[in-house]
Amino acid sequence: MIPASFGYVRAGSVDEALAALAEHGDEAKLLAGGHSLLPLMKLRLARPEVLVDIGRVADLRYVREDGDAVRIGALTTIRQLEFDETLAAHVPLLRASAHAVGDPQVRARGTIGGSLSHGDGASDLPAVALALGARLVIRGPSGTREVDIDDFFLGFLETAVGEDEMLTEIVVPKCGDAGWSFQKFNRRAQDWAIVGVALVHGNGSGPTGVGLVNMSSRPLRAAAAEEALRNGASATEVGALAAEGTEAPSDLNARAEYREYLARVLVERAVAEATI
């Protein structure tokens, strides 16, 4: 119930956070909302020796229009995404999916940067980022770099953010008139998805992408389904390809076969909803 002891460093800025990471190396973990990390620490499944608290880095909480993109600070809470008017107008898929995450208390603390950096294949926002073709801004000792979402999720809980780096911004395209849908199939309302689908269909004039939740150990696109979608295939045809290239887990909630089936169903439903 009580985490193992650790040293605490509070960072007032990104520079301070990076300095702390440089000093403490792989013994340190960043603490944003804490809703991925603290549950693991309370069960003593994670025991970082140092926590670098970036919760107070004020200038990383924003949602701003920038031409035909929207820039989101990494420390923007999921609740803030849920209530943001800019997102409502320009990236409604992100706003709707934010509402589906966890429960209201979790959304008040969890951050988009935290969720993406954690890189859990069972989380909702990574699939949304994939569907939108997001770009991630990462800062480190050698400066700032941008990474495509397709180069971001590398493996099980492993992302492109290095040990001495920090995700600072998420850039998503404005979706214009693109159709979109977020499908989440779970047991209880507060549960992670058994399978989830984030879909946006620009039909030539906006992004098109299909991201899957809990169909692999890392966040994954439904690449074959996406291709079919771009080529104008029907909802059924697109849905039929949903599970290609996935490695759906089997667990108490569902065997892999059922997950693959659900992926096909949910992608088909998502396409249908997005093309109304």
Added chain:
Amino acid sequence: MSTAQTMVNVTINVNGSDRNEVVAARTLLVHLLREKLRLTGTHIGCDTSNCGACTVLLDGHAVKSCTVLAVQADGCAVRTVESLAAPDGTLDAVQEGFRQEHGLQCGYCTPGMLMAVTSLLTDNSTPSDHEIREALEGNLCRCTGYEMIVRSVRWAVDHPNGLEAPA
């Protein structure tokens, strides 16, 4: 500045009063409230952030205080169940609703429910039954089956001034 500390000085405004404490970095906010400040109304019901019995308001929004470190709440305002009633004991509208409609039995999940409902009604003062249930998806109760909790919230919505005569 980058020295990692295991004991940290925090100042948190709790129920309107600034409290200054030195805490172990690993102290959960719920333990600070219960053990140090002896505000035992907030309860602990699980260790995986599911049950919501520990719900308090942090800067106005419901959070699970078992999943917030005390150091993360430094400089913030926290409200617990002890802040709801008037000093003379008059229950606020949400509390009165739970009393009128039997929204509690053992009372253990109740403080967390009350704070989650308080937060809901700040966001949405006229929620539908569906919206009430959705807003409470992070608060587990084993006694009531939730039906009377929903009625309790409905009462509070219909009687925003509690038992007072309408203005």
Added chain:
Amino acid sequence: MSLVGARVLRKEDPNLLTGRGRFVDDLAPAGCLHMQFVRSLEAHARIVSVDTSEAEAVDGVLAVFSIRDLADLPTLPSSPEGMGRPILAKDKVVFAGEPVAVVVAEDRATAEDATERVVVDYAPLPVAASIEVALAEGAPLVKEELGTNSPFGMGPDAAVAAETDAVFAAAPHSRSLHLVNQRCVPTPIEAQGCVADWGPDGLTVWATFQAPHHLRNKLVDFFGIPAHSVRVIAPDVGGGFGSKIVFSPEYFLAAEASRRLGRPVKFMQSRSDAMVLTTHGRDQIHDVDVAFDDEAHVLALRLRVIQNVGGHPDATAMGLGVLTTWMASGCYRIPSIAAGFQVCLTNTTPVAAYRGAGRPEAAYMIERVMDLVADATGVDPAEVRYRNFIQPDDMPYPSATNEAVVYDSGNYPAALQELQRLIDYDALVAEIAENNADPSKPLKGLGLSCWVEIAGFGPNGSLEGFGHLGSWESANVRIQPDGSVIIAVGTSPHGQGHETTFAQIAADELGVDFDKITVRHGDTATVQQGIGTMGSRAVPVCGEGVKNSSAAVREKAKLIAAHLLEANPDDLEVGDDAFSVRGTPSRSVSWRDVAWASFQPLEIPEEIGAGSLEDTRFQTVPNFSYPSGAYGCVVSIDRVTGEVTVDRYVCVDDCGVVINPLLAEGQVHGGAAQGIAQALYEQMTYDENGQPLTATLVDYLVPSAADLPHLESGRVVTPTPVNTLGAQGIGESGSVGAPPAVVNAVVDALRAGGADIDHIDMPVTPEKVWSVLREHGIIAGGGS
């Protein structure tokens, strides 16, 4: 105005609503130490060694105990004969999570840190993690000294079995079902804990317990100390549902630690502790055969029950099968019933009572059977029930299951009629049929549950068999000098609202204002002997005691009032805090004056004497009570994904006379929610190595408000003759009646959709339903 039957708001609420509740973890006596367990990760293993030296060296740790440090202590109470459970694991562990050592430290964080430093060396043994494995030839023995994993069973009587077989042989039809009533975890939101303080003046234990006197008595036996020196207090208790009546090691370990260390010791489970340490519920397998005729009359029933009791069986678990087989007849006149059960030890957490304790399992079985008969004969499920119901005129009805089972009262046809009226049954059936004819709509089904259960524990001898001091319950009513009333009761509530309910009963009998009555409970120092809260007994047994004690005090008070009024006691009425002469209301004396006078020997007749306005009684009842009801559930099934949604849930209950309709309805809702949760969500799962796979609330799916349906209530009242209140008790009704209505609705929907199935096991998950849809070729549209 009579308060019995009135919707009275609770006395308990102002404290609880303002955060002033006092639960065990809120207690912080000066110098209190903290205790935490080292729990076994192995489900079945020899303990080769326990090295506590590193843990003892941690700064802030005062002691680390394993069984070798506690060799003088006996085995825990309520272990069945020959299955004594040591206070900490000895020689081997028999379930994952079993405590092997205990750390006592200055604070909880240090205790948790130190538990990680205890080094236990295990030699793993083969694991019997399920009934199937435990009963197989050559299975690993959980307790070698027993020579078997199934040391106990009962029934059926050979002659009854032979007679039943004969009925089957001659019957026009018979069918069979294999039912799994899956393991659940009671999961009160407050886990289990205690504070023990053993000082020169004796031992005090605050405990999350449903029966403080019972715990006190066992502490006395366990430590061999006199009862006058032991005090047990159940403060506010955050739910129990049967799990907090078990003698878990911590209550005794904390006391022993306090004795040795000279300071109070607190133990508070985390939820992860609770999931493996507190007793689980249900976990029965049923094989049932039913014989019936063309008109759907049930002629005979054969039932074999296997009860999983876990690694260290609790005495309660041994009795669950008794209650299940006793209630196998349900609401129906079944002339021949051959029912028997056996227990099965496995390398899992011990099983004990969980809301309903053996009766939900019986109701589930018989209600599935009735639907099976309906399916087989083509007779409407409600009609099948009407044709087989025990009739109101048959009461008291001796069940064919056991001579101890005599149903007291009930009107099963009336309850079902009321349910049918509330849901507009004929129209609903037609609407569902029309809906199901449209393949673009979800499949809908309607399920009934006409159930009866055994409550109001109980007649003399019934609880003694479970190790209790008696089956009575105590009430003491004591008038204060100002006319207010203190009542002390032996039951111990954990959400039921006893302070309110009993005050309502007393207010009516005494004619004293409700607000002038306080009900005390939960403290062996202030309450006379008591038995405790379980088996839905508080109102039928203790409430009856409160009523009779109050009436006795009233009659004694009338003697004093009569003296003060110079009237005949038979001419007096009481109400509104006063005694008055019938027909002459101006001739009255207040309760306050009567109460005061009762302590003034100069004011009252010499033969009455001071202090007479008090009564203590140990109320017995002649029989159990048998609450009943009719529940209905409508479900929708997504034809593509298999997801089940409850569209409507209606509970019609008959618990005899209702004392407080608001509280009674709350009890039904709570029980029904747990029942629906069992039907759709919850299952405590172990892998073949005895590792619990659902050991947190992430994986063990206790539902929220967003996951459960709106609940509707109705009522039928057939007063019971078992007590003068006419009240049967209602605490467990919802959990008994709820699951079969859900499963019956799901089977109804799937059969309507073309799946020729007899049954689907709980929890009815989307994947299970999808499998059925697929196997029967009725899965709809996309995704195939």
